[in-house]
Amino acid sequence: MKYKGLYRGTTKIFVNGYFYRNPVLIAALGLYPVAAAGYNLRNAVELSLLFLFLSLPVGLIACMVGQMIPYWARPGVILAAAGVCWLPAAWLTERVLPGSITALGMFGGLMVCNSVILSRATEYDVTHIAPAVVADAVGSSVGFALVICFCGIVRELWLKGSLWGVNTGVYGTGDGGISLPFFGFILVGFLAAFLQWINRVRGDKQKKGMRE
């Protein structure tokens, strides 16, 4: 019974993390990699992997030691922990997709202070149990990956007519503007509107169900 409740709870946290309360689309967290670096599928997958490998250990460290650190010092200590965790995360990403960290350059480096990871670690993870933290970290990672990969696919197809560098036969406009951050922001804006619409419809249905 206890495990059933825990399973239900973590599943809800996971689903909220990746969809209904997607941190990128609901709270505008972690916009920089999506807008500036997510202009092709390869970049998007590399950053998604880095995000996953980074958010899990940082979240667990915050969960285990967060309460012991004074509130004012917590952001600094968590950033330092993220810095240390970045090394194995980058190594793992490099193992999965060789050459990725070098190719990402500054985009990969700045994942160390991704606001999704740091805000979750300082605000959510310190006050929750480990299964909830893992569910939230994996959920946020999937949510981040969905948004950045969708943007990467649209932008690469539009720009070059290719996916992961392979020509799909779709006409690519070749307009460099598509890879600039402004296009990413506009795309994320439309995705956020879509999610807001889904949440509104869902909320209306729930209200209707409660009345009946």
Place this chain on the structure above:
Amino acid sequence: MNDFLQVLMTALAALTVENALFSGGIGFGKMLRAARRPRQIRMHSLLVAWFSLISILLGSVLNPVIQENEVLQFMRPALYALFTAAAYLLFAFLVKAFLPKFHIKYGELLAPAAINTVVLAMPYVQKAFKLSPFQAVGYALGTGAAFYLGSLILAGAALHCKDEECPKAFAGLPSLLIYIGILSLAFAGFTGAKLF
């Protein structure tokens, strides 16, 4: 005089053609949060400028050392993060210990101002643009000014984006993101290509 001009010119570049926020797409999450508290925008931006200055000067010192060692090059993001964290902890401790009134009033701004993508991007900017120490100072101050102006603009825009006439799906954040996109498009016109 020449050094002062360098500071001014680089600050102007950071506000316009080399704007890390609008042209580079860096730090909008924190800027949106700053825009939600219009009364604190000025202090928040001053703190962003201060921490950017520390970060870019750290970059000026660290980058030549890192450049000579392949292992350190791989560790670059971790080193920047550790030094930024140390700078934040030291500053926050000093403020808490010696300026308690300031800490009570603005303490909650310290972490978002110090630990954000703009501040951590500064050493990369120093490396990418090969900025001299004076230029680095100008760039950090210009970025603080850009943060201030950007937050002011977004604070005003946020009110309009909640307007009743706005379609419900776009009300609030979605329309604000599209607004940011259009502003960034204008800055892309200045820059002409990718900043980083």
